[in-house]
Amino acid sequence: MRSPVPIFEEEFYHDGRGPELQRVIWGYRGQILRGFEYYNPDDEYTPENLRHLEIEKVEAYSMAGEEVHNRIAANGNSKAAILRIGDSEWKSTFQQNHLQDCEHFQIMFYDEIFDVICRRIIPGKGPLTKNQEAQQDAPSNGG
Numbered sequence: 001m002r003s004p005v006p007i008f009e010e011e012f013y014h015d016g017r018g019p020e021l022q023r024v025i026w027g028y029r030g031q032i033l034r035g036f037e038y039y040n041p042d043d044e045y046t047p048e049n050l051r052h053l054e055i056e057k058v059e060a061y062s063m064a065g066e067e068v069h070n071r072i073a074a075n076g077n078s079k080a081a082i083l084r085i086g087d088s089e090w091k092s093t094f095q096q097n098h099l100q101d102c103e104h105f106q107i108m109f110y111d112e113i114f115d116v117i118c119r120r121i122i123p124g125k126g127p128l129t130k131n132q133e134a135q136q137d138a139p140s141n142g143g
Helices: 130-137
Strands: 005-007 020-027 032-039 051-056 060-065 082-085 103-108 112-118 120-125
Touching: 051 112, 103 120, 112 120
Parallel strands: none
Antiparallel strands: 005 082, 020 032, 032 051, 051 120, 060 112, 082 103, 103 112
């Protein structure tokens, strides 16, 4: 069994609890999870400090409050608040036909833990732009 791998330690980090979630971004008429906007723990809450995570090809996700999530993967070995979960038991419960290029990521915000099966996560500065949202709202051919 592979251990969870911390990623984006400089872009998305915790100081005991994760970044402060500001907005969940939905695409395709509110049906598809596209990303998050947030502030890191030591950021001043100004427009210049807003950051985002863009999530590519979401196949499944789950959200739970940190009080009730029973499998938090983060530990004191890294300040990263996103972990790539290798050999994911949760991922194995899904039909695997469309998941060959996807991985299980656990994203830890201050109060919310998201488990996401997707192709990749792309961190960035500023809000997700209208152009990004418009591109993501376009229907794809075959999923």
